[in-house]
Amino acid sequence: xxxxxxxxxxxxxxxxxxxxxxxxxxxxxxxxxxxxxxxxxxxxxxxxxxxxxxxxxxxxxxxxxxxxxxxxxxxxxxxxxxxxxxxxxxxxxxxxxxxxxxxxxxxxxxxxx
Amino acid sequence: xxxxxxxxxxxxxxxxxxxxxxxxxxxxxxxxxxxxxxxxxxxxxxxxxxxxxxxxxxxxxxxxxxxxxxxxxxxxxxxxxxxxxxxxxxxxxxxxxxxxxxxxxxxxxxxx
Numbered sequence: 702x703x704x705x706x707x708x709x710x711x712x713x714x715x716x717x718x719x720x721x722x723x724x725x726x727x728x729x730x731x732x733x734x735x736x737x738x739x740x741x742x743x744x745x746x747x748x749x750x751x752x753x754x755x756x757x758x759x760x761x762x763x764x765x766x767x768x769x770x771x772x773x774x775x776x777x778x779x780x781x782x783x784x785x786x787x788x789x790x791x792x793x794x795x796x797x798x799x800x801x802x803x804x805x806x807x808x809x810x811x812x813x814x
Numbered sequence: 815x816x817x818x819x820x821x822x823x824x825x826x827x828x829x830x831x832x833x834x835x836x837x838x839x840x841x842x843x844x845x846x847x848x849x850x851x852x853x854x855x856x857x858x859x860x861x862x863x864x865x866x867x868x869x870x871x872x873x874x875x876x877x878x879x880x881x882x883x884x885x886x887x888x889x890x891x892x893x894x895x896x897x898x899x900x901x902x903x904x905x906x907x908x909x910x911x912x913x914x915x916x917x918x919x920x921x922x923x924x925x926x
Contacts, residue, residue, distance in 0.1 A: 705856075735914065744818070744905055744917035745857065790856050800845060800912045801870055804856030 704728045705793050707805035714812050720778040722808050724791030727772065731793040735802070736765060736776045739788045748789075749776070781812045816840060818918035820906050826924045827896055834892045835921045839908030846889050847915060848881055849905040850874065857905055863889060896925045 706725045714720045722736075732753040737745035751758040751765045751774070758765050764777045778785055791805040819838045827833050839846045845864050849857035860879070861871045865886035875881075878896075883889040893900055903922050907915040 707856075737917075742919070744907075744919045747914045747916060750914055792856075800909060800915065801847070801859045801862060802849075802857070802915060803859070806854070806856050 702727075703806075704731075705791055705803050705805040707789075707791055707808045709808050710806070711809040711811070714781045714810065716783055716812055716814050717780045720776075720781045720785065720810055720812065722776040722778075722789050722791075722810065724774045724776075724805050725772060726774075726793050728793070728795065728803075729772070730795040731803070733794045734765070734767060734774050735792045735794075736763075737790045737792060737804075738785075739790060739807070745790055778810075781810075783812050783814050786810055786812050818906055818908050818916055820904075820918040820921050822921055823919060824922045824924075826926065828926050829898060830895055832892065832894045833896060833923065834890055835904055835906075835923075837889045837891070837906030837908075837918060839888070839906070840910075840916060841887075843908035843910050843916075844886070845909045845911065845915075846883055847907040847909075848889070848891050849907065849917075851903040851905055851920070852901075860891075893923075896923075898925050901925045 735750040736748040739745045749763045767774045788807045788809050790807045792802040821836045847862040848860040851857040863883040878894045881891045903920045905920045907917045909915045
């Protein structure tokens with residue numbers, strides 16, 4: 702049973718446009734959500750996070766939106782750049798699980814010049 | 815480089831052999847985590863330590879797997895009697911308390 706799902710395995714976007722990556726979760730005990738970016742042959746790199754007490758967090762070109770009632774979060778990248786091409790993972794954790802992260806399956810983003 | 819480091823980066827072994835991986839966390843981080851990632855999937859949690867205490871273990875961590883963090887600094891993950899299904903990327907991460915986890919580059923294990 703996948704508790705965190707990224708239903709789009711891939712996404713292609715033109716440079717300069719907005720990239721929107723989506724993530725759904727089923728476990729209502731999750732209260733902290735993170736996005737990681739992964740390049741081939743490297744470990745995941747932390748991008749941005751959001752606590753369940755917020756509905757939006759922004760850091761430069763990256764914004765994460767959380768809709769608790771829908772158990773849905775999204776990552777917006779504006780404007781998209783070719784260097785953003787990577788696999789993006791959504792992850793969630795809950796207080797009772799310590800800080801153990803449950804990851805989605807990832808979305809491969811391709812930004813075309 | 816003050817990030818998380820892992821050694822070796824690649825390991826090829828024959829089925830039935832034992833392997834050991836090492837992780838050196840960011841120096842001031844008291845929590846250390848092990849994850850496993852197979853092709854096309856997201857990382858899956860294996861275990862984590864707070865200082866030298868192993869606090870959580872996933873059911874994925876069979877009795878052939880053992881992890882240690884003897885002095886609360888570096889950690890080792892040993893797999894005994896490797897099987898082909900153990901082939902994966904083994905990722906280590908560290909954090910300061912419940913802050914964001916920072917990942918190392920991983921050790922890619924191939925069991926022939």
